Amino acid sequence: MSDTPDDLRYASTHEWARLDDGSVVVGISDHAQDALGDVVYVELPELGQEVQAGEEVAVVESVKAASDIYAPVGGVVEAINEALDDGPEVVNQDPYGDGWFFQITPDDETQLEDLLNAEAYAEQCAAEQD
């Protein structure tokens, strides 16, 4: 059973989002990293890039396949996790901590409310496994 912390919001495309002092930190869920297998490469957005909610902004490549990462909210990319360049395996080891992907200054914080809560996301994952 994968881990879905209660204090995060989730996109149906398996990104998590955490509001942290006015900005939104984004990564992929424990369920997603488990389904992908060992992560070997992450292509991150550009610093300062303007993104729309639902837009493809990054790519995660695992031993199995390449998957697109979508921005869960719109805004401006203000930080990217450059440590993923040399150590992409941290996405598997610590998906909700050191394995974060990027941070967005949101145009509108209330967009987070359009995302799933932990319970709804866990239900979606359980349904996918059936």
Added chain:
Amino acid sequence: MPDGYRKTALHDACIAAGAKMAPFAGWTLPLHFGSQIAEHRAVRAAAGLFDVSHMAIFDISGTGALTLLRDVLAGDAARLTSEGQAFYTVMLDESAGIIDDLLAYRQRGGYRLVANAANRQAVGAWLRGRAGPDVTVTERNLAMLALQGPQALALFETAYSAGVDRLGSFHAMTLGDWTLARTGYTGEAGLEIMLPNADAPGLWARLIAVGAAPAGLGARDTLRLEAGLKLHGQDMDNGTTPLEASLAQTVHWQPPERHFIGREALAKQAAEGARTRLFGLVLEGRGVLRSGQRVLAGQGEGLVTSGIFSPSLGYSIAFVRLPSDATGPAEVLIRGKRQRASLVRPPFVRRGRPAFQKID
């Protein structure tokens, strides 16, 4: 796992070891046991243990066995002069397309062929269709384990004291009704062990107990590609010849009077020159090479047939089918962007280190 997939004798043992199972060629098999990359590294550094019981095993016996094999294999089975000798070769159709690549062993009372699971029906039908009344083709229902890595032989000796450390490469011996062969699909030293299904869980447990790491199909794929070994269905198929698959060494042209199926078509292609062949590709730019990606090289373009992130090298490598006279450097289209790559001569990795030569 959906119903209808065959389970090996090691299914429960693999689940107990934490396997994530996946469907493959009609079987449910371990894809990995937690981390495919960790399993890959265990094989390069020490020893890994694979359940490869899905492989198709055919025993060929009877007075006409050798005649049949000399007809259906591009390698000459007459070169298997003593019990236990083996070689890697291909089975061709009349137009020299590769029906399958396989291992042929001489054994007591005849020969054994070990073919790909996905080609079980095709290989069985081809053999039976050409076997005369003096040949018996028996498909065996055996378990098969591969113990691979620099410590594989020593580990097996610790567990069984069978003398496998004195066995030559591409040679097999028997231990009771087990066959122990110095063969594999990883580029490392090691054994492939064929044995009755009932014995398989005991062998699995014993080898794990002495230190072998369970490894899955994912690691098997990255290990074989690093070693420069091709996969039927990806790097070659019925539409490619051994020359186009860069497998010329599997064809024995001598003696010239031996007829084998596909010989005429292949000789004609050899005289004219094959239009395409497989090259190694090493990614210099960013991303991961995957099958189907377009490659632009000097003298033409082609498609990646197998691509992986190489755990031993820390970057991506692939096989690519290109015009035979292609030259490097090359570019690969990855999600619409051009990335730099080098054409190389495989193997990519030997003893855990880079082993390829660039082709400029």
